[in-house]
Amino acid sequence: MSEEDGNYMSPKEKSMIDLINHDGGQIIPLIYSDGDIYKKELDQIFGRSWxxxxxxxxxxxxxxxxxxxxxxxxxxxxxxxxxxxxxxxxxxxxxxxxxxxxxxxxxxxxxxxxxxxxxxxxxxxxxxxxxxxxxxxxxxxxxxxxxxxxxxxVFRNLVFGCWDETVPELEDYIGEAAWYMDIMFDRSGGGNELISGVHKWTISCNWKLAAEQFASDMYHAPVSHLSAVLASMPENAAPLDADWPKEGRQFRARRFGHGSGFFTSERGWDFNVNTMGQTIVDYLAGKHSDGAVRHLGEMRGRRVTGQHMTIFPNFSFLPGINVLRVWHPKGPEEIEVWSMILVDKDAPDEVKQAYRDRVTRMFGPSGIFEQDDAENWIEVQRVLKGHRARISPFNVSMGKGHAAEDVEFPGIVSGMFSEEASRGFFQHWARMMDGQSWAELTQPLV
Ligand code: FES
Ligand SMILES: [Fe+2]
Incomplete structure (x- = not known):
C-alpha cells in the first residue's frame, strides 16, 4: 500500500483489512469519504450489527x-x-x-x-x-x-434491533462492555430514566469520526475542549486548574469493536464541578454516592470520571455527563446526531433538573463542548475531499503494544491516552466489511 503514486485499487476490489492496516497503526482515510465503502457499510455493518x-x-x-x-x-x-x-x-x-x-x-x-x-x-x-x-x-x-x-x-431499558438472525444474543454482543456501561445505566441499582426528548441536528462528517472518538479519544479533550474548560472556570481559578488529570484507563473489547476510556484520578472531579455544577458532583461523588459504591464498588461507583464510550457501531454515551448519542449515517459525509439525557431513576428531582440544564448547556446542539467536536469533524471531512488527502495514511498508533489484560478492568486495557479502542473498532469494522460471518466474528481479536 503506497500513497506515493496515489495508485490504490478501487475500494471495491480491496480487502478492508488493507485499508485499516492494523499492524502498522495506520488507516487510509478513504474509509471516511468513499461512496462505495459507505454503501457496503449499510449492508455489512448496519445490516448485520445490533x-x-x-x-x-x-x-x-x-x-x-x-x-x-x-x-x-x-x-x-x-x-x-x-x-x-x-x-x-x-x-x-x-x-x-x-x-x-x-x-x-x-x-x-x-x-x-x-x-x-x-x-x-x-x-x-x-x-x-x-x-x-x-x-x-x-x-x-x-x-x-x-x-x-x-x-x-432490551438491555438496561435500551432497545436494540438487528436485521441479521445469526447475530449473537445482545448480552453476548455487549459482553465485557457491560461492566463499563453499568457506570451509567445501572449505577444505583434502581434503574434508569430518560428525562428529555431527543435533540436532533446534522453534522457534515462521516459517522465513524464521531463513533470512534467516543470509543477511544480522550487525547483530544485537553486541547479541543480547553477553551470550554477555561470558560467554565471561576474568575479566580489558578492556571494549574486547567491542567487535565493523566491517570485513567482505556478499554478495548476483545470482540465486536466496543471501547471506552475515563479518568481514575480524584482530580477528575475538579473539572466536573466547573462544567457540571456542584449539584451533580455532590450526587456523583458526595453524600449520594454511597449506594452506587455499594452496588458497583468504589472504582465504578465513585472514582471513574469523564468517561466516554461507544457500543459498535454508532451508539455512544458519556457516563457522569449522562448524554446518549446515536450517530445516524446520512451518506458518507453527513450524520444526524440524536441526543438524549438519562438519569438514575431514583435520583432526587433537583439532580434530574440539573442534568437537564447542564447537559443542554454543554452537549446540546449549541453546547460549548459539543461545538468543539463538530468543528474538528467537519474540518477533517472537508479536507478529505482532496485527491491526495483521502489516500494519505493517518497515524493510529498511539499506545500500540502497551495494552494488556488487567485484574481490575475487563477486556484489554491501556492508559487513558491511547488509540487501542480505535484499533479494536476498526479491526472489527474491517472484518465485518470483508463479510466474515458471525461465527467468525465471534472469535476474539487477541
Ligand atoms: S398505499 Fe402506500 S404507497 Fe400506495
Ligand atoms: Fe470532545
Missing part, C-alpha cells in the same frame, strides 16, 4: 411508537399489546412510502398517506382501499404486512 433503537421510557404502553433509523432504513419501534417491543421497516409494501411520518406518538394503525393501505401495530396489513373494486378481492393481506426487524432485545 443497533440502538429506543429507550423503553419512550414507548411505555401499547401503541406507543417512535420513528428511528437502522443505517438509512427508516424504522418504527412500537409497543405491542402483550408488552413486548416490535420494530418494522417504515416502508409501505404497496409502493414504498413511509407509513409513519411523525417522530413519536400513540397509534392504533399506521395508514399510508399515498394510497391508504393501513397496518395495525403488529405490522399486519389490515385495510386496502377499494380492495374489491381494484384488487377483485384477490390480494393476500396476510402476505403483505410491514417488514419486521427479526431480532429485538
Amino acid at each position: 443497533l440502538f433503537l429506543a429507550h423503553t421510557d419512550q414507548i411505555p404502553s401499547a401503541g406507543d411508537y417512535v420513528s428511528t433509523f437502522m443505517g438509512e432504513d427508516p424504522i418504527i419501534v412500537v409497543r405491542q399489546p402483550d408488552g413486548s417491543v416490535a420494530a418494522f421497516l417504515n416502508q409501505c409494501r404497496h409502493r414504498g412510502m413511509r407509513v409513519c411520518r411523525t417522530d413519536c406518538g400513540k397509534a392504533r394503525a399506521f395508514t399510508c398517506t399515498y394510497h391508504g393501505w393501513a397496518y395495525d401495530i403488529s405490522g399486519r396489513l389490515v385495510n386496502v382501499p377499494l380492495e374489491k373494486e381494484a384488487y377483485h378481492g384477490e390480494i393476500d393481506k396476510e402476505a403483505w404486512g410491514l417488514v419486521r426487524v427479526p431480532r429485538i432485545a
